[in-house]
Each structure stands twice: as structure tokens, then as C-alpha cells.
Amino acid sequence: MRKLIESTFITLDGVVDGLETWSVDYFDEEYGKYANELLAGASALLLGRETFEGFAGYWPTAEESEGEYAVTINKLPKYVASRTLTEAGWNGTVIAGDVAGAVAKLKEEDGGHILKFGTGELDRALLGLVDEYHFWVHPVIAGSGQRVLDGVDTTHLEYVRSTPLPSGVIVQVYAPKQSN
Known part of the structure; x- marks a missing residue:
């Protein structure tokens, strides 16, 4: 059974949008190393429509500037939760309707974890x-x-666990609390 891992950039006050204005100053070697390790364990990506469209507009042409990370992100299958898309392209499969049910089935398959990027309605x-x-x-x-x-x-x-990065970013990892 595969894990579903949510990877979210966030400010100290809990904001997740506008990250292009506040996150890029913190990208450094250790940041990239953690991101690469997380991506390396994935066998699929899960994205909402807006995140998918943003990624599809950047990553397919970023292999020269972003290296192996871009190569990996481009080759992975992508599952796109959307009420409006009928096809995705860029190695994507649209999930319409019962997203939770479809993701539960994906988790039952063999393989590496499913890595989810982006924050919004899909999280709920x-x-x-x-x-x-x-x-x-x-x-x-x-x-x-x-x-x-x-x-x-x-x-x-x-x-x-927590992983402090030299840039000041701290990656905090949490799991659902198991009831006793």
C-alpha cells in the first residue's frame, strides 16, 4: 500500500498562496536536497487543476535549468483532480467525481508514495x-x-520529525493521530 504525502509551503502565519513572492529566497542546496529525496520516493504526483496547470506551464521546459528534479517530475504519472478538465496531457490522468474514492484506490496499488503538491479544495x-x-x-x-x-x-x-534547513525553513512532518 502506498503512502499519500502532502508537501506544502507555508508561512509562519499559515498562508499558502502567493508563494512565488515569499518562498524563492529560501531555495538553496539543502532545500533542493530535501525536495529531491521526497520526490525520489514518489511513483506518482497528485495535483489539483490549478497546481497542475502551473506545473505544466513550467516543468516541461525546465530540465536544463532544474536538472534531475525536472527530469523526475516530468516523467512521473500525474493524477489531476478537476471538475473542469476532461484531459490533462503532460503524463496526466484526470480524476473527476469521487476524488477521495479514486485516491483511496491509487493508494492500494503497489509502488512508491503518491506525492501531493498544492493547497486548496483538494486538501479538504x-x-x-x-x-x-x-x-x-x-x-x-x-x-x-x-x-x-x-x-x-x-x-x-x-x-x-523536523528538518531545519540553513535558509531558515523548517520542514515539519506530521501524521494523522492514531486513536488509542
Whole structure:
């Protein structure tokens, strides 16, 4: 059974949108190393439509500048949750309708983990299916914006580990809390 891993960039005050204005200053060698290791264990990507379209506009032409990370991201199969797309291209398969049910079936397959990028409506649909959250907490206060998992019921997680990066980013890993 495969794990579903959520990888989310976040500010200290919980904001997840506008990351192109606050996250890029923190990309360094250790940041890239952690990202590469996380991606290397994946056998598929799970993306919402907006994240998919953003990625598809960048990654297919980024192999020269981004190296092996881009090569890996381009070759992986991508599952795209969307109510509007009928086809995806870029090695993508559209998941329409019961996204949670489709992802639960994907998790039952053999292979590496399913890595989910992006934050939005899809997170709420997958809340009970995520096995690990990797929150890349950036030392930034955005002041306003979309907050991670806004509007969900109280959900308890358990601490797995933290990885501090020299840039000041701390990747905090949590898993769903197991009831006793």
C-alpha cells in the first residue's frame, strides 16, 4: 500500500498562496536536497487543476535549468483532480467525481508514495487519506492570504520529525493521530 504525502509551503502565519513572492529566497542546496529525496520516493504526483496547470506551464521546459528534479517530475504519472478538465496531457490522468474514492484506490496499488503538491479544495477532500504532511515552514509573515486547511474541522496530528534547513525553513512532518 502506498503512502499519500502532502508537501506544502507555508508561512509562519499559515498562508499558502502567493508563494512565488515569499518562498524563492529560501531555495538553496539543502532545500533542493530535501525536495529531491521526497520526490525520489514518489511513483506518482497528485495535483489539483490549478497546481497542475502551473506545473505544466513550467516543468516541461525546465530540465536544463532544474536538472534531475525536472527530469523526475516530468516523467512521473500525474493524477489531476478537476471538475473542469476532461484531459490533462503532460503524463496526466484526470480524476473527476469521487476524488477521495479514486485516491483511496491509487493508494492500494503497489509502488512508491503518491506525492501531493498544492493547497486548496483538494486538501479538504483528502483529509482522511493523507499519511504524512510535510509543511515547509518559511520564516515569513504574509499578513493575509489563503491559510492552510482553512475551514476544516479540528484535526489532531502527531509529530514525526523536523528538518531545519540553513535558509531558515523548517520542514515539519506530521501524521494523522492514531486513536488509542
